[in-house]
Amino acid sequence: MRFVNMMRTAGAAAVLSIALSATALAESVKVTFVLTNDTYEMNEEKGRGGFPRLATVIKQERAANANTLFVHAGDLLSPSLFSGFDQGEHMMVLTNMVGIDVMAPGNHEFDFGKDVAMKRLSESKYPWLAANMTQADGSPVPGISATMMKEFGGVKVGVIGLAEETTDVLSSPGDLKFSSAVDAAAAKAKELKEAGADFVVAINHNIREIGQKLVDGAVVDLTLNGHNHDLWLFYNGRSAAIESGSD
Template structure:
């Protein structure tokens, strides 16, 4: 055999061997995940956020990459000024313009009761899902799905939808049952992986404490989370995480560069994330959505831009204030509830005060202001309670102050001192009603809103009294405040020592 023949044969064998042993070239796929959550207000805030900009981003992402998954991780039906009129239908109409691939209900989806949520699900042009919500007998809820397996660019992507298990404490979910958020989510994620999912994505509405546990489980590739009203991205080499901001002010699409490789009959998946930051102040609003937003804005302007009085002192309804200390706005609201009912004392949960803003001294207050502060449609109720029950209610109110929980009490007609360093349930140091110490055996008339009277935010103690308001009676809390301001003409609430911590 000639040398040339030998060389040719050697090359042919080498090529054949290479074809057998070398892996197939890896396929690269780009997947974009866009999550939004905690979107309440139909319009923008100082040129940022709102549904028109949110829809514009979603349209652009889908246009740029057909392998885009767009999800909602909870809280839009309430609270907002307009939702006080239409029970959240505006949010459904606006999101139907650019539908989600999947939506998870947040606790605020149940503010107007489970029946309203069911109606809004039916009106949606996209599917709702949550693996941990059932009827009280454990049966599924019609129209509410579970884990969604989507095939995108040849990849099986499991969307694991999980709601917040504290919903019955902080909303009006009726008899619905909520399974533990973390335990249920992790089990479902592992099940999806065993079922053949290439990527597992958690779509969750739950606070940061639970998010940390979900990340630590290593069961998820990506977690898109709402509830904390923050913008956060994180990656530990195993799980990519996005906390999706509030009112679509800042959005973070996550691009996954996925390498798919097959070798010896085995398919392997590897990926790296790229977090993109979008300040929606730089986004041109979606024209179709903007036109609908304009009609809503005109309706509210025509209805609510009516001056009812003037505040002579600054008012503060910022979220961290009303949920953690005495607030001038909290005092105004509680004072109005007490004045309109003739109660001895009033208690208003800070989480029910929602505008998250300040007002300068001299500001003219409008109906819009009061309905923005109090958008839930709650009514003022009066009940008779013994002092010991009021004490239990206050203990509940300060039991989660370190978490910024909405149960923190704003009060009128009384003052209290508490020690946040003590164990929950034993933090109240002293309580006075008027000029006298709270008498555990004495009966007091207490004005509260119907939400906490029914045990909302953990206020079970309020249900132990004798109702003085007729069944179905009681005016709107917002209307009580508007009437109080209108009668007064000018108001001058200020922080005056109603709520103190030890050492103050």
């Protein structure tokens, strides 16, 4: 991969453009990743609310490049002020409107319990991915996939979702089980590559050390991080990681 431009911030999001190539293509394809995460509150700026600013960012990025993936890296349903009244329902309405493409659930998705999280999932117009989360018997959680494949101009991008490994300690997910994010990412990245992925992205809602392991071990090509609440960009010549901060 080749960075077309390094990460830049735009309102509540981080934007990264990368030139990707596939074996069958003579020229590379520019793909833009727009990341937001840990949406606890969306404060107004110069009289403009947070979600309108976010909607403007994604509208502008998609107008500039149709090959754009808009990602939420978790912690959406809680603990915003209004979520205490409607258990995150308003967040689903707003994120459906701004056009998120895919999300990995954070630990705060389960603050109101498993049943509420599943209800919010049913209201979502975009997929939730979590490769390291299962039901008590080890079977997949209904409505949540481990991965997805997107194609941009002939380049196949595999996407893996990674939930917070300690969600059962930090929140209230009921009988859901959480396993190693790094191990799950490695297994699913291999499957995606075998299925034809030219580039593999992990949406990772975990502590920074886990994001760093994904990069250092070249487990995936790009890690889109949440959970840590600070701006981060790391590139070692092989793999990259970004996080937009929070709110």
